[in-house]
Amino acid sequence: MRRSGLWHLLMAVLCAACDPAPTGERARIKEQLDSAAAAHRADSTALAAREDSLRDGHHIYRDREGLLLMEGVLQGGRREGLWTSYERDGKVKSRSEYRKGLAHGLTTVFHPNGNLYYSGDNRNGHPVGEWRFFDLSGRLLRTVQYDSAGRMLRTPG
Secondary structure: OHHHHHHHHHHHHHHHHOOOOOHHHHHHHHHHHOOOOHHHHHHHHHHHHHHHHOOOEEEEEEOOOOOEEEEEEEEOOEEEEEEEEEOOOOOEEEEEEEEOOEEEEEEEEEOOOOOEEEEEEEEOOEEEEEEEEEOOOOOEEEEEEEOOOOOEEEOOO
C-alpha cells in the first residue's frame, strides 16, 4: 500500500514536469478552448476603452447587448457639458452638467416610470442651493439646502 502511494506520487510529479504537447499543439488546444477569442477581445476591448477615454469629443457607452447606457462629451479625458444616462428601455435615467470633470450645473434624476426623483444644482463638484426629492407619483417629499461649499444646511422634518 505504501509502495502504491509512492508510485502514484512519482507518476503525478513526472506528468506535471513533462508537457507532452509540443508548442504548436498547445496553441491549437488553447484556440479550441477559446474558439470565440473572448480573451483576445476582452484585452482589445479594454485597450480600446482606455484609448477612447483619451479622445476628445462626443462619447456613447453601450452595454454588451448594444443598449445605450450613457453619452456626453469628454475634453482632456474629463466630462464636459451635459451627460445623460439611460434606462434599459431607453428612457432618460439622469442628466447632469459638468465642467472640467466636476458636476457643475443642474442634475436631474428620474424614477423608472419617468417622473422626477430629485434635482438640484452643483458647483465645482458640490451640491449647492435647494435640492428637491419626489416620490414615484411626483409628490414633493422633502427639500435639502446646501451652502456654497456643499455642506447641508437644513432638511425639514
